Amino acid sequence: MERIRNKNLSLRAQASLELSISLICVFLLLFASFNIFLWVSQRIVHRQQDYEGGLTGRLVAGTIGSFFGSVEPNEANEARYPKLDIFGGNN
């Protein structure tokens, strides 16, 4: 009888434990998804900003450097963009 009672108690606790572990995992996955989405969006925005103006703007490709045909057109330096850091602040 004692053994059966103890088994019941451990079964109740097991369901709660499993629930908390699974919820933690789900929230971690969702958090990672949000951060990946933010990272992807930020890269698109940064690249568009670089394309529209400044030294890496698209019009710079049609300047004196291109005139002699040997210079590769300027492209944005994507190493400057925010890196993917799921559990850190990538803002």
Add this chain to the structure above:
Amino acid sequence: MRLLRNKFYLNHKRSIMGQALLELAIFGSIILMLLGVLINYGLRYNYQQQAEQRAYRRALAKAYSLTLAIPAVSLLLDQPTGFMDYIRPFGTGSYVITEDKHVPDPANPWGIGSVVPISASASVARDEQISATADFPYELPEMTIDVNGQKSSYKTAGMRLHPLEISEPMMTKVYGQVTGVTSNLIDDFVLGTGPMLIIDSADGQLVNYANAHYQCRQLMDGLAYELERLKEIGPETIRRIEDGGNSALQEILGDIWVPPITIPWYCEGGYPVNSDGTRASTVMVQLAGGVYAAWGGNWYFPKLDDRENGIFRDATYTAVDNPIMGVQSNFIQTLNIDNKLEKTEILDEISVDDSIDYLDTIERKLLYVNRRPVIELDLPVLLNSWEMPWLQIPGLVSLGVAEREVIIDPVKTQIRKQEDYHDLIPENYHLPLIQEGA
């Protein structure tokens, strides 16, 4: 009774044991799939934007890049108008870029994912003399095709010398502009006794099917040609024809289609066809240079329309039967995945070696026409040597093209991913025993 109730209670509890984990397994896989979709779309949009911007930058750079004028020409020709006339920007740039990018997927083993092709194109015209036409073959417009860094440029128009044609207005109508080459090429052109220089937008290395077909019909079908000309007539002109009668019509239409017109190579062997594709039994006129008819309907040109022997024989036909040259949209993608798992147990040590070798190969076709320039000595053309000084080579009368061959370049790109994993469980590590009721 109590024992039975407890047994029932135990079985019920056992059935919900692991329910949370089961739900996690189901929902976790759904969330992993969503994560994979998010990564896939996110990376694809990034790569697409990158390719579009790269294509535009390179097209603009090409439009601004130098053409190298032949310096000797400026010395031989009289009164060059300025240094910059001979060394000036190309004026136009067309760039087509295709890149194969690897996109990881968390739902795959190892997160390997797949390879997706990303394509973009851009076309830029930037020229202070935007209405000027090419004077030399190197100034003809071209398209640069870039497949994973392998770049090549192809001309999209060709230059041909034709003997003096009777109907110069007709050639101008069909080709857009013809140029007499009797005087200084850099200055104004006057059609004299020499040949005509034609820039044919359907005679480059990349032939446009619709354009070539249209031009062939205009040159070989008198009725089609006249119908096209009549389209340009407005209400005022119609009033003049109604008032003036046949003489006014003659005056307005100008030169009527007068064969023989030298037909280009891609129109050779053409004949009129009925709507069901059978050869039409219409009167055909065989004259020097080709056959002509007044048909007004469809034509069949073997060099363009023959799917087995024509120049588009290896092209991808779209839904509207309009084949294109350049990189074909059909491709063969081969995926080889070599996964090796080695597990070794020695005494109490377990070691696991897992490796994957992922190789994705995409084979595409690049279709273009190669012009092999040959010197022809039998063209009925009279050239004064002082008028065309760059042709002052003994024995040379003119340049022509003896043969055109269709070239199918296979373009192969490969992406390889290799991963490996090694784990060693040491001998003093014991797996815990799961004891029920402990």
